[in-house]
Amino acid sequence: MLNISKNKVSNFLDLNNYKAGKATLHNNQHKLFRRVLITSAILVIIILLLPWTQNITSKGIVTTLKPNQRPQTLQSPIPGRIDAWFVQEGDYVKAGDTILKISEIKSEYFDDQLTTRTSDQIKAKSASVNAYRGKVDALKNQYNALQQEQKLKLEQAKNKLMQSKLKVQSDSIDLEAAKTKSNIAKTQFERTVSLQEEGLKAVKDVEEYRNKLQEATAKLISQENKLLASKNEVINAELSVSTIITSYNDKIAKAQSDLYSAESSALDTEAQVSKLENSLANYTKRNSLQYIVAPQDGYINKAIKSGIGETFKEGEPLVGIMPANYDLAVEMFVKPIDLPLLHLGEHVQVQFDGWPAIVFSGWPNVSYGTYGAVIVAIENFANANGMYRVLITRDPDYEPWPEALRVGSGAQTIALLEDVPIWFEIWRQINSFPPNFYTPNGNEASKASDAKKK
Template sequence: MLNISHNKVDKLFDMSLYVSGKRVLQVKYFKIFNRLLIGFAVFIFILLFMPWTQTINGTGQVTTLKLDQRPQTIQSPIPGRIEKWFVQEGDFVKKGDTILEISEVKSDYFDPNLVQRTGDQIAAKSSSVVSYTGKVKALERQIEALNTESLLKLEQARNKLTQSKLKVKTDSIDLEATRTNFNIAQSQYERTVQLQEEGLKAVKDVEEKRLKLQETQAKLLSQENKLLVSKNEVINAVVDISTVRASYNDKISKAQSDQFTAQSNQFDTEAQVSKLENAYSNYEIRNQMKYITAPQDGFINKALRGGLGEAFKEGEQLVGIMPSQFDLAVETYIKPIDLPLLHVGEKVRVQFDGWPAIVFSGWPDVSYGTYGAKVMAIENFISDNGKYRVLLAPDDKENAWPTAIRVGSGAQTLALLEDVPIWYELWRKINGFPPNYYKSSKSSTDVK
């Protein structure tokens, strides 16, 4: 009954005379309800001052701690065609085990004796290098011989020039002597003619003196001619020196030109030998690449290329492999606003997908099914999903992670921050404030 009327019934008659009235008018139940309200309010008030651990939530997946332990695909560095498979999906392989055999698809490498033929070409070109080396040495000896011969020839020509000059001096002296004799003979002839005219000499004497004068004049002319011949010999000796120098310079230049040509051919042949040796090594390595081997111990996950005779390009993925030995880790992603709150070495709780767990965000100690982890690395650049990647490793001081977890399974993470009262956490979330900013007491040196 609603008590909204001004005409109250309890004033007209006594309701306590009736059983129902006694039950309705009894006020004891108000005391119990009030006590419950007061107790609940006290509990809520006390609860508001209880500690609450601030956390940063993140989602990620299970990965491996080291880069060489993560799942990988095997590619072929050369194009080819699948000829034979040696493994099946799920097989365990050791490092170096053959996974499949491929064959060439390029016509340049079809020859099965390509390596041997290339080796024969290297041997032939190496012989050419030896021949050119011998020719260069022979030309060097020829140039040395020509230089020596030219020095001797020049010395011989210079000696001849010196002799010609000395002969010119001798002929000049003889010419002066002959000229003096001619002058004497002429004077004697003139005196004899004068004496004959005076009657002191006979005609015979005059004729003898004339004959002697003519003989002396002939000697004079002969000596002058001889002197000119000697001078011509000097000129010829000078010309011979120039001729010898020019001749041997031409011979030496020609020999040097042949030597440089031989050296050029030698260097060109050596370059060809080096190129062939490079090709020989490439062919040998390429032949080894016809067998795709396992880079490490692991399990064959999936053949990305199947069948026989299927062609593929270089660098194309052929088969996936999962290493057999690995250290589990979790990569999680956090919002940029939470990035300053995380530090290397901080504690994190991890919940794995498919693993039973009861999680209390504010009380991680009473959570069940979560496992301890610590921050190992924080990415410095934002990922494609707009968050920062954080790598977590198992905490050695906590329980070990389940061995049944596989790489790639999902995970949820709770990064533990400061302990604050519940009323402060409610006030922070109502106002949209971020968790408390703080600096970790652990340094990177301590974490290492």
Template structure:
């Protein structure tokens, strides 16, 4: 009954005589109510001082720890046309199994015997290189023979020159002897003429002396001629040496020119051989690319290019595959305010979508259905969604993760930080303060060392 009137009914009427009033307003009820309030207050005060683990929450998805174990697509490095499928979606394939067969659409590679004919061209051009090598060897031997012959010819001409010089020397000595004989004959003629004038010599003696002088002059002139002839032979021998040098230099130059031409042709043939080898290797490898093979063990997820006869470009995705052997991980995203609190190796609790869980944020020991994880990597650059990406791996000291969790399913994470009283956590949240900034024990130990 509301007391809204100025005339209070309980002042004029005594209600204590009624049994219902006696039962309701008994002092014993106040006593129990006060005890309940006191107990609840004490309990609330105790709860406020209980330890509470600060956490950094995040949302992410299940992925794999190694990039090579994540879902991937298979591309063809060459353009082609689909000819035959060997698998269906959902099939398990081993590494190296054939997934589909493609054919060529580039008219440059239509020839089915392209590799064999390229090999024949390579063999023929290799033989050309060998022929040029043989020709170069023959020309080199010819140059060596010409050099040897030039040495002999030059030695022969040098010997002739030496003989001519010795002959000049001999003829010059003969000329000097003829000059002496001429001088003696002239002196004898003059003496005979003088004796004739004195009457001591007869005319025949004078004639005989004049005849000897004429003979001596003739021998002197003949000696001069022989000396000039010998000097001409010296000049001719020198000219012969120069001619031999010029002749053999010309032969050697011509042979070297032929050898250089052969070397140039050999280099050109070797370049063509290298190009043909490159083409042969490319064609051989291209023939192997007509069969798309599985890069690793896994399951065929989806055929991205279906049908028979459908064409595609190089690098275009053909089929998706999910590796069968992988180690699960969780990529979660946290706000930039919390990223300085996360360090590599810290413990994190993970709740997977679809798995029942009871989570107490501050009391991880009372949580049920969460799994242990550790921080594997913290991205240093912000993601397009405005958050930082953190990669989590399974905690080896905790329960193993469920294998039935699918790659790509959602996950919620709680990174465990410091333990603080509950009253402090309530006060922090009411004021919008971040969790306590701290460094892990490992980092502190390393810095102290």
């Protein structure tokens, strides 16, 4: 059969009489083989020249478009103990519905009448503030009265001082007149004595003029005394002015000191009232925090803290809730080498876990079971695993995503880039080159997406 022996079978048998022999000794087998090779080569060349859409494939998970639509846990801002549950896992709750009730575990908040007692303290302190304000007003009136009284007393003392000075001037003038009269009386007396010695005047006249001289001298001495008394009154008036200023300054300073003390006490009491009001507001708010309510409409996922009487610290998660209304999205993770190739608004194909699909990554038009999406956000900082997070959501121009899709499901994403021949893509893959880098201008990304859909 293999013709490796010198004794050939064909020398003993005619192989054409057998079907197997006829098939083996067929003369056209080489022609058929060449045709197959040529046809295959032509098909391969044609396939290599077909367009291929470059893409970036990655894995992702289903999430929500907005942060407030994602699953969350409810925490208590205060430590406490669970007293009662009002829901069970799987229940639908509306915003504001009570989920559970807690009680205090700190001794300073055990008093059930804490807010009432604090309110009474505020009322007492407020009354004290009013009393201090009344005292302040009274001291202000006293201060103003002392100032007015000082002003009047000073005017009175200054008037008396002026009168004393004027009296000094008047007495000075009277003294000069008395001196003049005294000199005249002395001159007349001396002249009369001379004339009496000459015999021209009688002794009677001398005695008369002597009497007049003595009277003038007495008036002169009296006027000098009056002048000295007037000067003394000026000194007393000046001393009175100084005494009034000093005395009333002391009184006014004391009244002002009392006024400042009263104002300081009033402000200090007001600060205490404000502090008590702050404490009352905190106590009231803390009482409202004893009821954990739903922040938005959603479903209770899991009770993290369970049972009655279980204690917890502030900030510990108590229960998980999933919002009822949300917009689905997929977060995909790409390598740093592929990140510059992605741009906002570019089209992405998504395959969800649980939905069968036939995917041709380079021919999105013939893929089956994939859904259209568009890039809405690109993270600017790598995660701990060295990958960049890209957020995509449903492309409104494509068919809706499955209604039964849930947050947390797995997904496979295919980001579509430029169209290149298949031979170029094979050559790129063999050399481990990244896809072609390009930057869309204006609406070029959306136009490219529309072209891919056609």
